[in-house]
Amino acid sequence: MNIVIFGPPGAGKGTQSKFIVNKFNLYQLSTGDLLRNEIKNKTPLGSKISSTINSGELVSDKIVNDLIEKFISNDNYKNKIIFDGYPRNLKQAHNLNELLNKYDQKIDLVLKLSVSLETIKKRILQRQTIENRDDDSEEIAIKRYKTYERSTEPVIEYYKQLNLLKAIDGERSIDQINKEISDIISLI
Numbered sequence: 316m317n318i319v320i321f322g323p324p325g326a327g328k329g330t331q332s333k334f335i336v337n338k339f340n341l342y343q344l345s346t347g348d349l350l351r352n353e354i355k356n357k358t359p360l361g362s363k364i365s366s367t368i369n370s371g372e373l374v375s376d377k378i379v380n381d382l383i384e385k386f387i388s389n390d391n392y393k394n395k396i397i398f399d400g401y402p403r404n405l406k407q408a409h410n411l412n413e414l415l416n417k418y419d420q421k422i423d424l425v426l427k428l429s430v431s432l433e434t435i436k437k438r439i440l441q442r443q444t445i446e447n448r449d450d451d452s453e454e455i456a457i458k459r460y461k462t463y464e465r466s467t468e469p470v471i472e473y474y475k476q477l478n479l480l481k482a483i484d485g486e487r488s489i490d491q492i493n494k495e496i497s498d499i500i501s502l503i
């Protein structure tokens with residue numbers, strides 16, 4: 316089973332992905348984590364993308380498309396991926412379809428965590444004290460939220476048309492959301 320999880324920054328995508336990974340024995344493919352690792356390890360790619368990430372904009376499609384193919388083509392992860400942070404725009408969604416087709420796979424479920432901008436601001440400020448991410452200031456969080464609305468909301472609509480989408484109220488407690496997601500996945 317392959318799953319895509321959507322949600323604005325601070326919606327709990329990362330937390331819920333980790334829970335799903337453990338419970339259903341999947342692999343979390345977080346493009347944000349992969350990109351942050353490049354920056355942390357001071358690779359040439361890392362220095363190329365750091366200012367884009369820190370400004371709350373998206374990095375180029377080519378960069379993330381190349382990153383995800385490495386995982387989709389790997390037999391160890393076949394039909395076991397939860398895509399966290401990809402696709403972020405319609406071009407990436409089409410690329411994901413092509414890649415999954417190429418490796419004889421498909422998307423089985425798309426989850427969307429909905430959270431208000433007010434909640435996001437609060438959670439991002441909390442996360443800032445724990446993770447110390449450079450892109451977690453309130454100003455950049457709002458920018459990332461706007462990028463999400465502009466580029467990513469159309470992708471969610473696309474999956475809705477394909478009848479793959481399940482919307483989840485992300486304002487509730489982590490446990491309540493865990494339970495709802497488990498129930499949905501267990502029915503697939």
Ligand code: AMP
Nearest residue numbers: 346347368371372373374379400401403
């Ligand atoms: P995230 O951890 O998913 O919130 O991602 C952090 C940042 O990494 C984003 O604000 C983007 O700059 C970049 N990023 C992550 N995934 C993608 C993607 N699929 N396409 C373009 N940029 C991405």
